[in-house]
Amino acid sequence: MTVSPVVPTTRYTPPPRGWYKRNEIAITPWLFLAPGVLFFLVYVIAPIYQSFGLSFYNWNGLGDVRTNGEYVGLQNYNKLFGLNGERADRNFQISLWNNLKWLVLYLLAIPAGLFIALFLNQTVRGIRIYKSLFFFPFVISQVVVGLVFSWFYLPNNGLFTIMTGWVGIEIRGGVLGNPTWATYGIIAAGLWPQTAYCMILYLTGLNAVDPEQVEAARLDGAKGPKMLWYVIIPQLKPATFIAFVVTIIGALRSFDLVSIMTGGGPFGSTRVLSYYVFEKSLSERGLQYGYAAAVAVILFLIMLVFISYFLWSMYQDEKGAR
Amino acid sequence: MFPTPVQKQSRAVQLGYQAFLPFALILWLLPLIAVMIFSIKPDVDFTSGNYWGWPSSFEGFNNYGKVFFESAMPRYLLNSVMITVPTVIGTVALACMTGFALGVYKFKGNLLIFFMFIAGNFVPFQILMVPVRDLTVDMGLYNTKTGLVLFHIAFQTGFATLFMRNFIRALPFPLIEAARVEGVAEWRIFFYVVLPLMKPAIAAMAVLIFTFIWNDYFWAVVLTQGPESQPVTAGITSFNAQYRAAYHLMSAGSIVAALPPVAMFFLMQKHFIAGLTLGAVK
Structure with missing residues (x-):
């Protein structure tokens, strides 16, 4: 006789799950995001809007803008550009022009970095130490870089001044004391660490170049500059993109060097927008917070052009990845 | 490999390359070598105009002794440590969480939040300057290390999130799915599955942010x-x-100030470069 197994009459019900358990996958990312996003909103996103608002006021920085400041609409911008019967701000024009010099000349760091990377992309003994020592300038603070270069440029006793003296070039007042040359002197100082950064990006990129393609091209008779231009550089595109991004941002952030090396001088000839904002608000000559905010907004808008391009490129990549 | 390895070239080229390397390096680091020599020179060398020549006597101990025992330098160094270390810890903690959320989950607004972090990271400092300063003053944190740390954490979270998110994206996703099938809670997946795999990313971020903030x-x-x-x-x-x-x-003061990030770089070189060259290779 067979005994059939006892079949339970009630069906299994899973233990009741709470609301959180049921929605866990939807809720978790927001819990993880909350602290980071909150911090970022308070300290980065909100201040951008506040600066925009500030740029429509005259305010000396005391008390609150809305009670102590005076709403002046677009007047600050009119002053900057010389619109509506205002006289254009000469110092703003100098800063803008210098920023353009920075942007263009700073890009030299990219080919210079590629050049050094190509020079160092060998496998001789001790090359790793050479690579890291070439990268060295990037690790040092811009404050120290600025100090060192300003000693280099000292009138009479600076090494640079002595060396240019050998070939009979004399720069009056030393590089940093000369309104024509000072900005170029500062840019040269900035190019030093920036080139090191681009170099390390390209060294990493060169490491990943497909050796089979290089060999194939070599068999086809490509070499030297042709090989570089048609085979290597296209493969270095991601490295070039990053180098471009960091160089543009570095150029527009050029505050430290200007502040350390010349403080905007001589005769205000080395001002850049980032320094001018600081000068108009927090320095003794400043206390025009609304006006400074208007300059900051212009700088932000210039940067926004590049940011949009960067984000657009990254978005194209993201779409490709999905 | 490009350019052609020197080993495949003539003996003369090889020797020439080997000889040129140290020469190029000295030229490249000339400004630094100059400060190093400056820092061991006696006072009299500068008054007598011997700026770039050989030191007339070795005063290294004297000069550095003055920096360490007769100036506020040690104080500033300590402040830098007390600003940098909490910033590194705070940023890495926040960015691990945001990176995890953006790298693992698919939800509406994911890409938008991610792009907000990236864009914010590129913004010029000056547009934040006055509002951040006012906020810090209002919180009673002006001229305190805490005020500086809080801002740094917030700002660096942008860059660190970009890095962490891309790193987590590259991890094998089946690992997380397997854990889910096992019924592991999501926060446990973060702590016990993802976080242990993120050690190299955490190391890279820590050295990079240390350097950025120190400088x-x-x-x-x-x-x-x-x-x-x-x-x-x-x-x-x-x-x-x-x-x-x-x-x-x-x-001597400049060298002392520059030393900690330099030491960090040489100790953790691999991580440092991995962090900096993120995205340079597809």
């Missing part, structure tokens, strides 16, 4: 003043004002 000058000037809270980058300018034209002391 920060702008925010130090905007949010602090005086030796009780200023970090070494800002301190060095008042140090220099104290020893105006005393180049031997200024260079």
Whole structure:
């Protein structure tokens, strides 16, 4: 006789799950995001809007803008550009022009970095130490870089001044004391660490170049500059993109060097927008917070052009990845 | 490999390359070598105009001794440590969480939040300057290390999130799915599955942010003043004002100020470069 197994009459019900358990996958990312996003909103996103608002006021920085400041609409911008019967701000024009010099000349760091990377992309003994020592300038603070270069440029006793003296070039007042040359002197100082950064990006990129393609091209008779231009550089595109991004941002952030090396001088000839904002608000000559905010907004808008391009490129990549 | 390895070239080229390497390096690092020599020179070399020649006597111990025992430099260094270390810890903690959320989950607004972090990271500091300063003053944190740390954490979270998210994206996703099938809670997946795999990313971020924050000058000037809270980058300018034209002391001070990130770089070189070259290779 067979005994059939006892079949339970009630069906299994899973233990009741709470609301959180049921929605866990939807809720978790927001819990993880909350602290980071909150911090970022308070300290980065909100201040951008506040600066925009500030740029429509005259305010000396005391008390609150809305009670102590005076709403002046677009007047600050009119002053900057010389619109509506205002006289254009000469110092703003100098800063803008210098920023353009920075942007263009700073890009030299990219080919210079590629050049050094190509020079160092060998496998001789001790090359790793050479690579890291070439990268060295990037690790040092811009404050120290600025100090060192300003000693280099000292009138009479600076090494640079002595060396240019050998070939009979004399720069009056030393590089940093000369309104024509000072900005170029500062840019040269900035190019030093920036080139090191681009170099390390390209060294990493060169490491990943497909050796089979290089060999194939070599068999086809490509070499030297042709090989570089048609085979290597296209493969270095991601490295070039990053180098471009960091160089543009570095150029527009050029505050430290200007502040350390010349403080905007001589005769205000080395001002850049980032320094001018600081000068108009927090320095003794400043206390025009609304006006400074208007300059900051212009700088932000210039940067926004590049940011949009960067984000657009990254978005194209993201779409490709999905 | 490009360019052609020197080993495949003639003996003359090989020797020429080997000989040129140290020469190029000295030329490249000339400014640094100059400060190093400056820092061991006696005072009299500068008054007598011997700026770039050989030191007339070795005064290294004297100069560095003065920096360490007769100036506010140790104070500034300590401040820098007390600003940098909490910032690194805070940023890495926040960015691990945001990176995990953005890298693992698919939800509406994911890409938007991610792009907000990236864009914010590129913004010029000056547009944040006055509002951040006011906010810090309102919180009673002006001229405190805490005020500086809070801002740095917030700002660096942007860059760190970009890095962490891309790193997590590259991890094998089936690992997380397997854990889910096993019924592991999501926060446990973060702690026990993802976090252990993120060690290299955490190391890279930690050294990079250490260097960035240690070298920060702008925010130090905007949010602090005086030796009780200023970090070494800002301190060095008042140090220099104290020893105006005393180049031997200024260079000794600069070297002391620059040393910690340099040491960090040489100790953790692999991670440092991995962090900096993120995205340079597809």
